[in-house]
Amino acid sequence: MTPRLLVGTRSSPLALAQARTTAAALEAAHGWEPGSVHLHEVRTTGDKVQDRALAEIGGKALWTKELDQFLLGGTTHLSVHSCKDVESERPDNLCIAAFLPRADVRDRLIGAASIEALSQGAKVGTSSPRRTAQLLRRRPDLQVSIMRGNVATRLNHIASGNYEATFLAAAGLDRLGIEEGRAIEIDEFLPAPGQAAIAIECRKDDADTRALLQAIDDEPTRRAVTAERAFCRGVGGSCHSPVAALGLIEGDDSLWLRAELLSSDGAAHVAGEVRAAPGEEEAAGHALAAELLGRAPAEIRLLFNPA
Numbered sequence: 001m002t003p004r005l006l007v008g009t010r011s012s013p014l015a016l017a018q019a020r021t022t023a024a025a026l027e028a029a030h031g032w033e034p035g036s037v038h039l040h041e042v043r044t045t046g047d048k049v050q051d052r053a054l055a056e057i058g059g060k061a062l063w064t065k066e067l068d069q070f071l072l073g074g075t076t077h078l079s080v081h082s083c084k085d086v087e088s089e090r091p092d093n094l095c096i097a098a099f100l101p102r103a104d105v106r107d108r109l110i111g112a113a114s115i116e117a118l119s120q121g122a123k124v125g126t127s128s129p130r131r132t133a134q135l136l137r138r139r140p141d142l143q144v145s146i147m148r149g150n151v152a153t154r155l156n157h158i159a160s161g162n163y164e165a166t167f168l169a170a171a172g173l174d175r176l177g178i179e180e181g182r183a184i185e186i187d188e189f190l191p192a193p194g195q196a197a198i199a200i201e202c203r204k205d206d207a208d209t210r211a212l213l214q215a216i217d218d219e220p221t222r223r224a225v226t227a228e229r230a231f232c233r234g235v236g237g238s239c240h241s242p243v244a245a246l247g248l249i250e251g252d253d254s255l256w257l258r259a260e261l262l263s264s265d266g267a268a269h270v271a272g273e274v275r276a277a278p279g280e281e282e283a284a285g286h287a288l289a290a291e292l293l294g295r296a297p298a299e300i301r302l303l304f305n306p307a
């Protein structure tokens with residue numbers, strides 16, 4: 001069977017699960033035979049480098065560059081990404097044409113019943129500057145060291161005692177059918193911008209694919225993530241910055257955006273919130289970014305590069 005569409009995806013188990021979900025959503029929305037959307041697996045820079053903190057590599061577009069090349073070269077029609085891993089500044093000729101309905105936005109703590117229950121000075125593994133800062137803010141005694149690899153690798157590190165605990169996104173664990181860990185409430189650990197959302201990109205000038213993707217776009221997720229990403233762009237943040245943001249749609253249809261910036265060791269912290277009417281998400285994200293940067297002490301400001 002000739003594929004209707006070719007979907008670019010990374011080949012980690014989580015990426016493949018997300019790509020299959022996307023393919024199934026497209027097939028269902030358009031009444032296509034199951035299996036008519038095909039996957040094209042792509043290895044990204046982020047997949048190739050396993051031994052260093054990604055922040056150390058410092059490169060941009062670690063999880064997207066190679067997928068973009070297949071998309072822009074016309075091999076694939078669309079790319080499926082964990083929205084959290086998609087830089088807030090993207091190539092001009094690409095667009096996020098659909099978001100799948102967002103999953104559980106919380107982080108789960110693996111290896112301990114709660115943050116308080118971690119032993120004094122425990123070694124906690126994560127490569128996320130946000131999780132590191134949020135954790136040290138509550139538990140400055142802990143020793144945070146870099147932990148990388150896919151979800152299974154990270155769980156193995158805990159099982160084998162290399163680290164006492166780690167954090168993983170509930171969304172990723174759920175998509176892999178893994179029940180381990182305790183969810184940390186968002187008041188305690190505000191998630192990363194875009195966490196738990198799946199972003200589907202295509203070429204801006206590919207009207208056919210855009211129309212097909214329009215059918216599976218989830219409006220509440222789009223509104224929330226648009227505000228979170230605008231906030232992130234406004235502060236000049238990346239996956240290397242201790243930044244958190246979460247939008248929620250409220251009963252009156254307004255968007256409630258909460259965000260925080262931290263210093264690397266969590267000692268300094270600024271947080272704020274804003275509400276936005278439909279269509280104002282982008283502006284609200286930018287306004288909150290300016291407000292928080294304006295209030296942030298120097299040790300936070302130096303971590304960000306506002307435009």
Ligand SMILES: NCc1[nH]cc(CCC(=O)O)c1CC(=O)O
Nearest residue numbers: 082084168169171172195196197
């Ligand atoms: N940075 C890696 C990454 N990108 C997306 C997810 C999980 C799924 C999601 O947030 O959508 C993860 C792993 C994790 O943070 O546990």
